Amino acid sequence: MSTENVPLYRTETGGRRHIRECPHLLGKTVVEARDADGEVCTMSARELRGEGRRYFGSLDEALHEFGAARANWPLIGQHLADVVHDQVWIVASGSYIALGRSGRAVAWAGKTYVNPSAEQLIELPDYRPGGGGGPEVHDSWGDTCSVHHVLRSRSGACGMCYD
DSSP, X not given: OOOTTSOOEEETTOSSBBOTTOGXXXXXXXXXXXXXXXXXXXXXXXXXXXXXXXXXXXXXXHHHHHOOOGXXXXXXXXXXXXXXXXXXXXXXXXXXXXXXXXXEXXXXXXXXXXXXXXXXXXXXXXXXXXXTSSSOOOOOOOOBOTTTOSBOOTTSOOTTOOO
């Protein structure tokens, strides 16, 4: 993996190199790392390959990249305004923005919802329940069997009739 164009850092006593936003460096004194300072940490390596988080300087910057309806931006900002955080990122899947504190997510915003905490879900105006996984599935049955009084399958067969 090439890290030529990305500055890497380490703690003063650390043996691994990290991108500056890496949670391993939060709250620690860091120095710029050299190639001889050890391998790149797993989390930083994933992010350098484009598989991890994408970090932003603010929620507003992340919203510009995220793809939520522009009409929802003020609501997302309003609901997350009081969340204490030191990082903002979009996960690799692009499915939500996270506000983090000390490397752990403490609040989230999807395109149609906001979680200012793990205990609270706020639905935005275009929220649709179950909207994450395709069409809603309904069980379909046929008519009721006149002999056994049970629902027939969609093909019309009664599971209790033998003809």
